[in-house]
Amino acid sequence: xxxxxxxxxxxxxxxxxxxxxxxxxxxxxxxxxxxxxxxxxxxxxxxxxxxxxxxxxxxx
Numbered sequence: 001x002x003x004x005x006x007x008x009x010x011x012x013x014x015x016x017x018x019x020x021x022x023x024x025x026x027x028x029x030x031x032x033x034x035x036x037x038x039x040x041x042x043x044x045x046x047x048x049x050x051x052x053x054x055x056x057x058x059x060x
Contacts, residue, residue, distance in 0.1 A: 005045035007054055009036035014049050017042045 003017035006026055015026070023039045030037040038057065040048070048054045 003042040004039050005042055006030070007038045007040060007045070007048065009038070009056060012054065014045050017045070 002020070004020055004023040005017055006015040006023055007013070008015075008030065015023075018026070027037050027039055
């Protein structure tokens with residue numbers, strides 16, 4: 001089963017790995033609080049944690 005992590009834009013924190021439904025629920029809760037957050041794969045989260053490079057997606 002694939003695991004996901006959440007990256008918060010306000011403090012650039014990375015969550016513990018979780019399943020898809022939990023990640024979606026958590027992002028919705030953050031949105032209600034006015035916090036932007038993004039779901040990425042566990043592998044991508046590990047890469048970001050290692051080198052610190054997270055670029056906010058631009059939706060055009």
